[in-house]
Amino acid sequence: xxxxxxxxxxxxxxxxxxxxxxxxxxxxxxxxxxxxxxxxxxxxxxxxxxxxxxxxxxxxxxxxxxxxxxxxxxxxxxxxxxxxxxxxxxxxxxxxxxxxxxxxxxxxxxxxxxxxxxxxxxxxxxxxxxxxxxxxxxxxxxxxxxxxxxxxxxxxxxxxxxxxxxxxxxxxxxxxxxxxxxxxxxxxxxxxxxxxxxxxxxxxxxxxxxxxxxxxxxxxxxxxxxxxxxxxxxxxxxxxxxxxxxxxxxxxxxxxxxxxxxxxxxxxxxxxxxxxxxxxxxxxxxxxxx
Amino acid sequence: xxxxxxxxxxxxxxxxxxxxxxxxxxxxxxxxxxxxxxxxxxxxxxxxxxxxxxxxxxxxxxxxxxxxxxxxxxxxxxxxxxxxxxxxxxxxxxxxxxxxxxxxxxxxxxxxxxxxxxxxxxxxxxxxxxxxxxxxxxxxxxxxxxxxxxxxxxxxxxxxxxxxxxxxxxxxxxxxxxxxxxxxxxxxxxx
Numbered sequence: 001x002x003x004x005x006x007x008x009x010x011x012x013x014x015x016x017x018x019x020x021x022x023x024x025x026x027x028x029x030x031x032x033x034x035x036x037x038x039x040x041x042x043x044x045x046x047x048x049x050x051x052x053x054x055x056x057x058x059x060x061x062x063x064x065x066x067x068x069x070x071x072x073x074x075x076x077x078x079x080x081x082x083x084x085x086x087x088x089x090x091x092x093x094x095x096x097x098x099x100x101x102x103x104x105x106x107x108x109x110x111x112x113x114x115x116x117x118x119x120x121x122x123x124x125x126x127x128x129x130x131x132x133x134x135x136x137x138x139x140x141x142x143x144x145x146x147x148x149x150x151x152x153x154x155x156x157x158x159x160x161x162x163x164x165x166x167x168x169x170x171x172x173x174x175x176x177x178x179x180x181x182x183x184x185x186x187x188x189x190x191x192x193x194x195x196x197x198x199x200x201x202x203x204x205x206x207x208x209x210x211x212x213x214x215x216x217x218x219x220x221x222x223x224x225x226x227x228x229x230x231x232x233x234x235x236x237x238x239x240x241x242x243x244x245x246x247x248x249x250x251x252x253x254x255x256x257x258x259x260x261x262x263x264x265x266x267x268x269x270x271x272x273x274x275x276x277x278x279x280x281x282x283x284x285x286x287x288x289x290x
Numbered sequence: 291x292x293x294x295x296x297x298x299x300x301x302x303x304x305x306x307x308x309x310x311x312x313x314x315x316x317x318x319x320x321x322x323x324x325x326x327x328x329x330x331x332x333x334x335x336x337x338x339x340x341x342x343x344x345x346x347x348x349x350x351x352x353x354x355x356x357x358x359x360x361x362x363x364x365x366x367x368x369x370x371x372x373x374x375x376x377x378x379x380x381x382x383x384x385x386x387x388x389x390x391x392x393x394x395x396x397x398x399x400x401x402x403x404x405x406x407x408x409x410x411x412x413x414x415x416x417x418x419x420x421x422x423x424x425x426x427x428x429x430x431x432x433x434x435x436x437x438x439x440x441x442x443x444x445x446x447x448x449x450x451x452x453x454x455x456x457x458x459x460x461x462x463x464x465x466x467x468x469x470x471x472x473x474x475x476x477x478x479x480x481x
Contacts, residue, residue: 010421012420012454013421013422013423013452013458014423014453015452016451038460038461039460040415040460040466041415041421043415044411045408046408046411046412047412047415048385049388049408050388050392050408050412051389051412052385052389053473054412054469057469057473058415058469061469105473105476106469149367149368153368153369154368155371163372164372189328189365192365192367193408194365194404196407196427196439197403197434198403205328234443272450273450273452
């Protein structure tokens with residue numbers, strides 16, 4: 001089975017460690033990902049805010065290229081890319097007029113039957129069946145799995161079973177030997193694309209998320225979205241100012257957490273690229289008994 | 291478009307319904323959208339008020355909505371939609387209202403930076419086919435004149451290998467620019 005891969009812009013830039021840790025985990029399990037040739041940006045939040053046709057055309061181009069490459073399934077690890085690509089697929093599948101119009105804009109034919117996998121969908125389908133033999137460490141810590149908006153809403157494209165209390169990432173963390181906690185902010189919004197234009201709002205919303213995780217004893221927060229990661233990690237100085245307290249819980253990508261349990265070195269997983277130090281996470285780990 | 295839309299008057303309300311397929315009268319003002327909205331404290335019009343004003347078409351209502359800050363603060367997180375007993379897809383209405391607010395030149399002054407950021411983002415995609423974060427940041431700073439914002443992040447991001455000075459591009463950037471142009475032309479809209 002060929003598995004297609006759409007990294008998206010963040011994973012080539014500010015969230016490179018998400019890309020690297022995903023590849024490290026896949027490689028260890030002997031799974032190859034095939035990048036969609038000449039993929040382009042999905043348009044993220046900017047396109048749907050400003051132009052509906054563009055918001056459909058940009059992801060549609062990538063879907064068409066995946067089809068041309070003969071890929072039946074693609075992994076999209078960024079939550080925003082997942083949301084835009086899945087929404088586009090949903091709209092062109094249900095609206096034939098929109099499909100024809102978009103095909104005209106991109107000058108490519110579309111059948112839109114490529115299957116789209118989130119990172120936890122991919123882990124569950126391809127990594128879980130083979131991972132047990134590779135797990136050598138127990139993360140041994142309380143982890144707050146943070147899903148944010150884009151995996152859980154809207155329901156038409158939700159990648160999780162229970163939209164108010166998703167468990168898919170929690171299952172991955174349990175596999176890695178962490179204790180996923182029950183908390184209130186699993187699917188609250190971090191402020192997303194307002195990170196630069198309204199940093200104050202992001203500090204407030206992300207601050208509430210960090211505070212609840214801390215109040216419930218979380219030792220790490222685990223995410224599967226570059227935007228959430230940036231807001232919870234890189235915006236920590238603004239968050240601290242807003243909360244008027246110092247909360248130093250590190251924020252990990254889900255593939256970094258799983259990678260650590262597989263004995264992949266922290267630097268190879270890009271843990272050194274974060275703002276909030278991650279040594280505590282590494283220090284909590286214990287070797288599995290043989 | 292939608293069978294259940296009977297009136298086709300040239301009003302904002304009918305345009306919203308035609309463009310989005312959302313039937314505004316479905317909202318019975320329970321207020322769950324506003325209760326769950328993460329941005330409600332920042333908004334000048336609450337989400338349920340936006341729906342109510344559209345439904346009632348009070349005099350001057352179009353300007354009130356199109357020049358509100360709320361439509362630009364909406365993050366399209368879809369918490370409202372997921373909790374709406376009537377399944378009113380408010381985020382789709384918000385997308386339409388933002389676009390209409392630009393077309394009619396009624397963007398709230400306090401939302402100018404938000405719009406500038408979105409524009410800088412799309413400009414980077416139009417030029418490269420992919421988002422170039424460094425290019426986006428510089429473009430946004432020039433547009434918004436927030437020149438000093440986040441400058442302290444640049445050295446640490448560079449040290450962490452999170453910044454690429456040169457953009458990643460698609461093979462043929464003209465192909466992407468052409469998609470932008472075709473869409474703009476088809477809408478007969480000035481950029």
